[in-house]
Amino acid sequence: MTDELLMRAVQGGDLDALGDLFERYHRPVFQFLCRTIGDPAAAEDLAQEVFVRILRYRHTFDPTARFETWLFRIARNARADHFRKLPPLPVAEEDALAVADADPGPGQLLEQRVDVRQLQRALQQLPEDARDLLVLARFHGLPYQELGQLLGIEVGAVKVRVHRAMKQLRTMFFRLEDVSCVVKK
């Protein structure tokens, strides 16, 4: 059954359908939040909040729209509300970004140049919109059209922003590399 049909069932009062959506999406939502805020504990709390909001605001879902886009919009709003109440997080430390699986994998194809942690740190330091765009496009595979709906912009503008975000990431990545070289010297 599609996500949208499940969500229609939730709107009709079928709570089991929400359980199915939870099984499908609690990990992607958690991953999105974890990647964009760098704090697994806060990401888990917020992911929980996302499902509470789905239930509470179920009547606002448009069944003709894509569920995943609506879901990530709720996740972004929940995160924004969370940080509105709290002081901004300090830049994530390496420990907080420690990865569960240290296996380098195909990332080594970059002639050993791309340090995974450095890339994670660079990603963390991007402005929120740019970070969201890259995480949703690259990790969650959201099509540009859906990203456009999520951000309220045209597909062409999404492409421009993704390109801009990649350039920002590259600048940040090499800046961190320079800092790292200075520290090593």
Added chain:
Amino acid sequence: MRCEEVRDHLASCVDCRAERNELDALWGALGDLPLAETPSSRMRERFSAMLAAERASTNLRPASRGDRRDMWTPRRMVREPLVQAALAASLLLVGVLVGRTSLGTTNGSSQSASAVADITEVRQELRDMRQMLTLSLLQQQSATERLRGVSWTSQIDQPGNEVVSALLDTLLHDPNVNVRLAAIDALRRVSDRSDVRAGTRRVVGDTSAPLLQVAAIDFLVETRDPDGPALLRALVDDRRTDEAVRGRAQWGLERLAS
């Protein structure tokens, strides 16, 4: 610039080609980043507790398929120590009553008035016991237990002051928003009480919990609270109000005006 033109430019411009290669490499590396973490099992437990609260507090249809382990079934209730104690005490009382009633029938009709009094007494005892059980559950450290306490209140015919006060306290101060949401739904039965209305009005202004604000707005509209329009207007006008809350407040204003 068309694709072909871009391709031609990349073929002739070393700098742009280098930039393109770097961006491609970073894009590839991004996709290869391992998963940061996986959510803990606590997340599923909390979700189940949230669903249980929703089931307890609404008339949504029960599960018809899938995993029913998380539902509060009668069989599961019986395994709860507090419920076991209450059941044991109830059975004891019923046994004493049956025994005394049986003796009464052998001694003639003069005993029937006494039996009726006994039944009334037993009913009162059972009511007190339910209230005690509810109050005890509401004090538990686990949010799931407190949710059960809130849902138990629906089994009390006429919740006394103590239970209503405990529910109000839960509504205003419980650290878990799901428990608070269940409490506001449970308080609907006693929405004619002034303390319940006052408590709900306080929740309307609690910006730390937008979901609860939405539920409190619904409560104000359902009970047609005389202070409702002013409170909802203040929410609509306040720029800090959550967008969804503002929308609901606007809806509430329209409903109250009709």
